Amino acid sequence: MARWGQIGMEDASSPYMLDLLDFHDLAMCVLVMIMLMVCFFMMSGVLSPFYYRTYPESQTLEAAWSIFPIVCLVLLGWPSVYNLYKMDQFMTGExxxxxxxxxxxxxxxxxxxxxxxxxxxxxxxxxxxxxxxxxxxxxxxxxxxxxxxxxxxxxxxxxxxxxxxxxxxxxxxxxxxxxxxxxxxxxxxxxxxxxxxxxxxxxxxxxxxxxxxxxxxxxxxxxxxxxxxxxxxxx
Known part of the structure; x- marks a missing residue:
């Protein structure tokens, strides 16, 4: 239920809302992790006194920045699809x-x-x-x-x-x-x-x-x- 001065979400009182709150918490954790990593690499590039005139080829780096977004999308996509189909499942209402x-x-x-x-x-x-x-x-x-x-x-x-x-x-x-x-x-x-x-x-x-x-x-x-x-x- 809503309360005076409340900032966050309302307390969950149904299975649907409990699942949505869990998905929200997971999504926020993933997004905060991505934001911290981006900020770290940006600040490192701006403040570091070292620089490269030419970037050498790195198969490991290219594989890492290709696999990491895929993992993030799977972490967000799987519970999202699960909640969507759970809400649409057929049950006999009393x-x-x-x-x-x-x-x-x-x-x-x-x-x-x-x-x-x-x-x-x-x-x-x-x-x-x-x-x-x-x-x-x-x-x-x-x-x-x-x-x-x-x-x-x-x-x-x-x-x-x-x-x-x-x-x-x-x-x-x-x-x-x-x-x-x-x-x-x-x-x-x-x-x-x-x-x-x-x-x-x-x-x-x-x-x-x-x-x-x-x-x-x-x-x-x-x-x-x-x-x-x-x-x-x-x-």
Whole structure:
């Protein structure tokens, strides 16, 4: 979850995000190593009092500076491809949720709820205006209705749009799915711990693009059942 004054990435709360953070750390280590080597050779060439009028042929040096970039690319490419295919692998989601982007709000639909007689729950989620924000809440990130999901359950999320391109993004859960009119995109994820996770539309969709917050609340399964019953009773 995001915290006040936070500089680094949000804490990972899904297997996807954990893998992405590991890949980020690996990529940063490789890039720092390359930067230090380049800086060392540049400073050595600039500050050294020795120089060569002609560079002799060196098969060892040519082989080294050909093999080293290949090794770096393999170190970065293999985990990147692994994470890409892992996100696209097919699994049977225990729950299904449909997300519809509109200018400028989100519509959430629960077509079928596992182990429940309730179905076809739908509601709209708008941004809470700044003048109604309470102490401790986040400006431009609070929504009047949150998407409530149970913890440690596999969810299949379908994302689409009714008008223009949108992008449903929740960084703490490692979710980023484009919503295109007339097309369904999907992703499966599993939240590892309870909490409230914030996101925003990541595709420029019009004048109020910045005013489409996403609130995902992960709760225990018992609280999720009570929330479903409260939604039904309120209707």
């Amino acid at each position: 729950y299904l949720i449909k997300v519809i982007g509109r200018q400028w709000l989100w519509v959430y639909e629960y077509p079928i709820i596992k182990d429940s007689e309730v179905s076809n729950i739908s509601f709209e989620s708008y941004m809470v205006p700044t003048e109604y924000i309470s102490m401790g809440e986040y400006r431009l990130l609070e929504a009047d209705k949150r998407l409530v999901l149970p913890v440690n359950q596999i969810w299949r999320v379908l994302v689409t749009s009714d008008d223009v391109l949108h992008c449903w993004t929740v960084l703490g859960l490692g979710l980023k799915v484009d919503g295109a009119p007339g097309r369904l995109n999907q992703i499966l994820f599993n939240a590892l711990r309870c909490g409230v996770y914030y996101g925003q539309c990541s595709e420029i969709c019009g004048a109020n693009h910045s005013f489409m917050p996403i609130n995902v609340e992960i709760v225990p399964i018992s609280f999720f059942d009570m929330w479903i019953k409260s939604i039904v009773n309120s209707e």
